[in-house]
Amino acid sequence: MMAVHLYGVLDAGADPTPSIPGLDGRxxxxxxxxxxxxxxxxxxxxxxxxxxxxxxxxxxxxxxxIAQGYSVVPSLFxxxxxxxAAVIAGLEGSAAALDAAMTMVRERVEMSVLVxxxxxxxxxxxxxxxxxxxxxxxxxxxIRDQVHAEQILLGSAAELAQSATRALAGLxxxxxxxxAPAPPVLMARAHLVARDNVARYLRAVKLEAAGADPAxxxxxxxxxxxxxxxxxxxx
Amino acid sequence: MDELLHAAAGAESTLDVNDDEPLxxxxxxNRVLDKGVVISGEVTIAVAGVDLVRLDMRLLLVSVERLARxxxxxxx
Numbered sequence: 001m002m003a004v005h006l007y008g009v010l011d012a013g014a015d016p017t018p019s020i021p022g023l024d025g026r027x028x029x030x031x032x033x034x035x036x037x038x039x040x041x042x043x044x045x046x047x048x049x050x051x052x053x054x055x056x057x058x059x060x061x062x063x064x065x066i067a068q069g070y071s072v073v074p075s076l077f078x079x080x081x082x083x084x085a086a087v088i089a090g091l092e093g094s095a096a097a098l099d100a101a102m103t104m105v106r107e108r109v110e111m112s113v114l115v116x117x118x119x120x121x122x123x124x125x126x127x128x129x130x131x132x133x134x135x136x137x138x139x140x141x142x143i144r145d146q147v148h149a150e151q152i153l154l155g156s157a158a159e160l161a162q163s164a165t166r167a168l169a170g171l172x173x174x175x176x177x178x179x180a181p182a183p184p185v186l187m188a189r190a191h192l193v194a195r196d197n198v199a200r201y202l203r204a205v206k207l208e209a210a211g212a213d214p215a216x217x218x219x220x221x222x223x224x225x226x227x228x229x230x231x232x233x234x235x
Numbered sequence: 236m237d238e239l240l241h242a243a244a245g246a247e248s249t250l251d252v253n254d255d256e257p258l259x260x261x262x263x264x265n266r267v268l269d270k271g272v273v274i275s276g277e278v279t280i281a282v283a284g285v286d287l288v289r290l291d292m293r294l295l296l297v298s299v300e301r302l303a304r305x306x307x308x309x310x311x
Contacts, residue, residue, distance in 0.1 A: 077267045182261045227266040
């Protein structure tokens with residue numbers, strides 16, 4: 001049984017990057033929606049398994065659109081639609097929400113700041129190496145130090161993320177704090193940024209990273225589709 | 236955009252842009268997955284091969300399974 005996967009909605013006339021395949025290597029097709037279009041591809045099953053390869057493929061298609069300069073309202077991954085008509089009907093039924101979403105993402109992209117541990121001890125961690133007592137004490141102390149180190153690391157990560165937020169405030173239209181990011185990410189912030197400000201954004205993050213605790217580093221994801229701010233959900 | 240990525244490639248080691256695949260995938264999974272998937276009554280989300288997100292997905296799958304059994308109590 002075939003079904004249709006929706007990548008996102010773009011302005012009419014947006015053409016998928018031919019060199020970027022869709023899910024399972026399928027061709028990305030364009031459905032016309034008047035002054036907009038939807039990028040879709042066929043999926044040869046009715047139950048969509050979210051494998052890392054498919055997640056990457058979904059994102060790669062949308063990142064390709066961003067790289068071509070298009071404004072994209074992304075679809076979240078996980079819903080399949082019976083056929084093209086179902087996609088079109090769903091999107092036409094969400095026209096008002098889609099208008100608002102397109103306004104939100106017009107000439108804007110999502111950037112993410114991810115604070116992750118480097119594996120080094122936190123700078124504020126006291127050095128107890130010289131203390132020598134019995135093995136039981138040493139064992140308990142190792143546990144205590146480990147808990148202490150984790151607390152210090154989390155505190156430093158929160159400070160770094162807040163500092164990044166302050167440094168980037170003038171460059172971001174909106175920020176979303178990611179609750180409970182998946183390990184090893186300690187703190188994550190998604191930012192909606194004007195295309196024209198992406199280079200400045202990266203320079204500002206680089207400055208923040210340079211002053212970070214050696215136990216932490218900053219990774220950046222983006223520029224990409226604005227999943228955190230304006231996603232299509234139909235079906 | 237190419238210019239941007241080239242500029243990013245010159246960043247110091249404390250700033251990695253799009254070159255940390257496990258991190259990028261982990262972050263993507265946090266954002267991209269539709270958390271309440273319903274398509275014509277069929278619901279399936281599974282993630283394999285990424286240890287860091289497996290726990291989240293197990294929890295989601297459990298909740299979906301419980302939902303299917305009608306075992307989720309309404310919030311009080």
